[in-house]
Amino acid sequence: MAVSPNWAAAIFWMGTLYGVYLLFLGGEFWHMLIRENHSRSRLFAILAFVSAIAAHSNLGAVFGFLHARPYWEGPYMPIYFILSALLSGAAILIVLFYLREDRQTDSTLLPALSKLLAFFLSITIFFTIWKIITGLYGHIPGKAEAYQALLTGPYAFNFWFFEICIGMLIPLFLLLLKKTRLAAFWAASLSILGIFFMRYDLVMVGQVVPLDVLDQSPLPVTYLTYSPTWVEWAVVSLGFGFVGLAYLFAEKKLDLDVRTPAPFPEKNNSAEFAG
Incomplete structure (x- = not known):
């Protein structure tokens, strides 16, 4: 390069x-x-x-x-990747703050991160609704078939259960109905799981429709199949292991707990996250 x-x-x-x-x-x-x-x-x-x-x-x-893949093509993808990065970042930070031993240091950060996570989840739901509407509208060859695979086809369970329910709706309800540390932790953890399937479905659904899809074709729509090989599973495991080891090394060798006194007293409404 x-x-x-x-x-x-x-x-x-x-x-x-x-x-x-x-x-x-x-x-x-x-x-x-x-x-x-x-x-x-x-x-x-x-x-x-x-x-x-x-x-x-x-x-x-x-x-x-990639104009050859109508499911991916368009200005939605750059915005989607920024939004998913903000969503995953807020969720990961909530999990890390919850797992800290000293739970008094995040009395103001965790409520703020929870509000950000709820905000990003709401925007993601809004974008997802319009992504589906625009994907099905007009029955664009190659694009509509991909959305059918996502909504009612081989990837429907991933989409409705993991992406929508586990990754969006349940976390948002937890954050809105139960303003506690434990609820924030579970909402963030479920969001991370949902984001994984969001990315997985994004990559897979864009490739399952053959490139020679024609409008008004008399033949039924066929989808390509794929299953990860052991090498790909090994690469994913290596990635998780490397990140975990790097985090443990930083926690043990680096002084990551250096803080300056807060210029303002903590708000009383953050006490509800102490439980």
């Missing part, structure tokens, strides 16, 4: 933008924990946020530029 870059390829920019994003994250980490220069780390945090938005939207463009 560095020797002969293709400037018009979205995958080239995906690698470039994610590389820049990691550099800014490294700079933020270095100045915050090693140099303890918070003004400089704040600058790197802003740059990392901007590069993250660019990287995630470009990742969506990798799918959105």
Whole structure:
């Protein structure tokens, strides 16, 4: 990629933008924990946020530029990837804060993160509804068949049970009806599980419809089949293991609990999350 870059390829920019994003994250980490220069780390945090938005939207463009796959093609994908990144980030932070031993330090952060998670879940539900409506409207060849596979076909259980119920509706109801630490933890955990199936279905449903689908075809719609190989399962397991080991190493070797006193007293309404 560095020797002969293709400037018009979205995958080239995906690698470039994610590389820049990691550099800014490294700079933020270095100045915050090693140099303890918070003004400089704040600058790197802003740059990392901007590069993250660019990287995630470009990742969506990798799918959105594929005109041969109508299920992916369009401007929805860049927005979807940004939204799913915000949703998964809020959910993961809630789980991490809940699992901390010192539960007094997150008395203000956990309620704020729970509100953000509920907000992102609401937007995701709104986007999902309109994605389905626009996907079925007009019966576009190749696109409508893919949505039929998602709604009533081989991936219907993944969509309705894991994506909608487990990943969106139940977490949102938990956050709205029970404002406790435990409810926030379970809502975030279920959201993470639902996000996994959202990404899995996104990749799979876009490929199950053969490329030669014709409108008004007298033949019944056929779907391609796929099952992960042991190598792919091993790569996924390796990824989870690496992230877990990196987190444990950081928790043990780095001083991640350095905090400055809060300038304002904690609000009383956050006490409901202490249980």
